Amino acid sequence: MSDGAPDPMDLLHPGLVHHVVNTLGWPRLRPLQEEAITPLTDGTDAVLIAPTAGGKTEAACFPLLSRMAQEKWDGTSVLYVCPLKALLNNLLPRLETYTSWLGRTAALWHGDVTHSRRKRILRERPDVLLTTPESLEAMLVSTNVDHRAFFSGLRAIVVDEVHAFAGDDRGWHLLAVLERLERVAGRPVQRVGLSATVGNPRELLTWLQGAKAEQRAARVVAPHLREKEPKLPPPGDVQLDYVGSLTNAATVIAALHRGEKRLVFCESRKEVEELGSALRAKGVTTFLSHASLSADERRRAEEAFAEARDCVIVSTSTLELGIDVGDLDRVVQIDAPSTVASFLQRLGRTGRRPGASRNCLFLATDDAGLLTAAALLLLWSGGWVEPVIAPPEPRHIAAQQMLALCLQEHRVGDRLWQDWWGGLGPFGPSAEPIMRHLVEEGFLDRDGELLFIGPEAEKRFGYRHFMDLTAVFTAAPEFTVLSGRTEIGTTDPALLTDEVIGPRRLLLAGRSWQVTYIDWSRRRCFVEPVEGGGRARWGGIGLTRTASYELTRSVREVLLGATPPVRVTRRAESALARVRDESAELVHRDGSIIMRGGHDTNVRWWTWAGHRTNATLAATLSSIADPLQRPTSTYIRLREDITPQEWRKTTAHAADHLCLPTVDPRALAGLKFNVALPPRLAEATLAARLADLKGAIASLREAVSFTTK
Known part of the structure; x- marks a missing residue:
């Protein structure tokens, strides 16, 4: 702050400033927190960007609580929305403390909150409500909630981890619910997003503002992004090692960093279970966290880990976000996350003690993991972070929102329903065909000019008061695993139906269990603990997360000799040299390669x-592409008789006539509410999401060399 400039702290409520200085013991706020005061007290929409543990919650809440007190807001005036219930649970004590300083209250509302507690919240409205988008939707459609009275005082909403919402369909759902909430409240609601570093902060803010973005004041607050040089951890604090297997990874983790608290990230629940079991077998105090463990099991593990010292917690991305698991010494990454943004979140879990630096040890279990880790670190070291882009054409969410609106209002005018979303793109005139389909198929009924819930919606989504209508993801059916009356978690039903020799054993929560009884009708499986022999497995429904254009291109740079500026162990250097030698003929600095021959007779275009780019290219070049292939991240197969002349003729103008990938009808199962769409629109939605048009154009315009092996 320059001499003579007004102090932003003067805009905060004096009682809050007193507690910041005397209760928290903070002589001053952090730069982000100071810079957020003026725009937020002015009512400006904002995105606040800082690394993990950067003080974003306080940066948002201190100005809003000050406004609440100074402007005498009444009732539930601030919503604090998170993507995870565990994150909300973790934040509640802090928000209760901050609101109490000003004689205000905060409360929690999500699926695990008891009925009696909800009744009390409805009776004694808290000033700040911590919740999820799904719970907000449930409140709007519930017959037990007078949503117009409850949200009548709404003034502001804080969206924590806003980048996590914006990148998938939960983001579209959140935006649509916010537009409906503004209409219920009868006033514009200030929108404040909290985010880790992203590649397109201004676009993220515009997205968060929704339908009336052009009419609302907006500000990106990100002091650390204005630094001239990116601050990388000191050399050696980010390391890349090659261990060759998950078993070897367990050996390395058990031997290194004894006495320290370590958080290990894996990219699948199966890996979490297998690594956790291997670490325990080596005598390492180990805890586990992933989505198929029961809430109680995860909470017990996270609490025990937070209080322990010499221990390891193995997790999927469930611990990537800002849940507090105590003072970490080290982060270990098995292979690599799928994005630089995820790595930044994980790196930010360490280095929170004064004098400590952020650190991460990558342990590659195979060649693909090594290349991906090196490529990701190369992108990161150059300061690149993925832009957050909302999935295109969310027609299925539009269908869900129309049904939810009719539940909320009971009757909706057939020419007025669009007004509820204020012109928000996917929920405006382009959704008319979806509305007609909902009426034609009986999801909605019509009485004159009024629309209401129809019999098909009751049949498809009416279970437990339409609870299934409030969640936008399709979850794979799993069996609940119980030891006595204690819920351990859930497992893939395939593990209960596969043929086995001898007793059937599962691996869950890092322990082996023997199945004693299966209740098929209630989807429950009873087990008892045993020594070893358990298996872990989970399937998946929907789109597979695969490497992006940028990450795959970075892999090519690694194969061409680029090495990230981190500590690379001798094992990793040796493995990289071997992989580069084996792949030398597949990469070329001046373009891509079409290779005929090798270990089979296929012709491959190594793009x-x-x-997604390769799927788009295969669809666009259907006359010369192998029709039976499944495109990979690195190549597509071409016809065996392709000639350079035919290639040039076919690709000459292909960049101007791109085609969307073909959709397997079975893949529609992963698009929730697809049954409420005309089949052609459901397929078009999925095809748009499978495509990368920009990457396809770049690939087609790149020089191509034909080689024969």
Whole structure:
């Protein structure tokens, strides 16, 4: 702050400033927190960007609580929305403390909150409500909630981890619910997003503002992004090692960093279970966290880990976000996350003690993991972070929102329903065909000019008061695993139906269990603990997360000799040299390669362009592409008789006539509410999401060399 400039702290409520200085013991606020005061007290929409543990919650809440007190807001005036219930649970004590300083209250509302507690919240409205978008939707459609009275005082909403919402369909759902809430409240609601570093902060803020973005004041607050040089951890604090297997990874983790608290990230629940079991077998105090463990099991593990010292917690991305697991010494990454943004979140879990630096040890279990880790670190070291882009054409969410609105209002005018979303793109005139389909198929009924819930919606989504209508993801059916009356978690039903020799054993929560009884009708499986022999497995429904164009291109750079500026162990250097030698003929600095021959008779175009780009290219070049292939991230197969002349003729103008990838009808199962769409629109939605048009154009315009092996 320059001499003579007004102090932003003067805009905060004096009682709050007193507690910041005397209760928290903070002589001053952090730069982000100071810079957020003026725009937020002015009512400006904002995105606050800082690394993990950067003080974003306080940066948002201190100005809003000050406004609440100074402007005498009444009732539930601030919503604090998070993507995870565990994150909300973790934040509640802090928000209760901050609100109490000003004689205000905060409360929690999500699926695990008891009925009696909810009744009390409805009776004694808290000033700040911590919740999820799904719970907000449930409140709007519930017959037990007078949503117009409850949200009548709404003034502001804080969206924590806003980048996590914006990148998938939960973001579209959140935006649509916010537009409906503004209409219920009868006033514009200030929108404040909290985010880790992203590649397109201004676009993220515009997205968060929704339908009337052009009419609302907006500000990105990100002091650390204005630094001239990116601050990388000191050399050696980010390391890349090659261990060759998950078993070897367990050996390395058990031997290194004894006496320290370590958080290990894996990219699948199966890996979490297998690594956790292997670490325990080596005598390492180990805890586990992933989505198929029961809430109680995860909470017990996270609490025990937070209080322990010499221990390891193995997790999927469930611990990537800002849940507090105590003072970490080290982060270990098995292979690599799928994005630089995820790595930044994980790196930010360490280095929170004064004098400590952020650190991460990558342990590659195979060649693909090594290349991906090196490529990701190369992108990160150059300061690149993925832009957050909302999935295109969310027609299924539009269908869900129309049904939810009719539940909320009971009767909706057939020419007025669009007004509820204020012109928000996917929920405006382009959704008319979806509305007609909902009426034609009986999801909605019509009485004159009024629309209401129809019999098909009751049949498809009416279970437990339409609870299934409030969640936008399709979850794979799993069996609940119980030891006595204690819920351990859930497992893939395939593990209960596969043929086995001898007793059937599962691996869950890092322990082996023997199945004693299966209740098929209630989807429950009873187990008892045993020593070893358990298996872990989970399936998946929907789109597979695969490497992007940028990450795959970075893999090519690694194969061409680029090495990230981190500590690379001798094992990793040796493995990289071997992989580069084995792949030398597949990469070329001046373009891509079409290779005929090798270990089979296939002709492969080595694009190094990512799965979605290659799927787009295969569809666009259908006359010369192998029709039976499944495109990979690195190549597509061409016809065996392709000639350079035919290639040039076919691709000459292909960049101007791109085609969307073909959709397997079975893949529609992963698009929730697809049954409420005309089949052609459901397929078009999925095809748009499988495509990368920009990457396809770049690949087609790149020089191509034909080689024969």
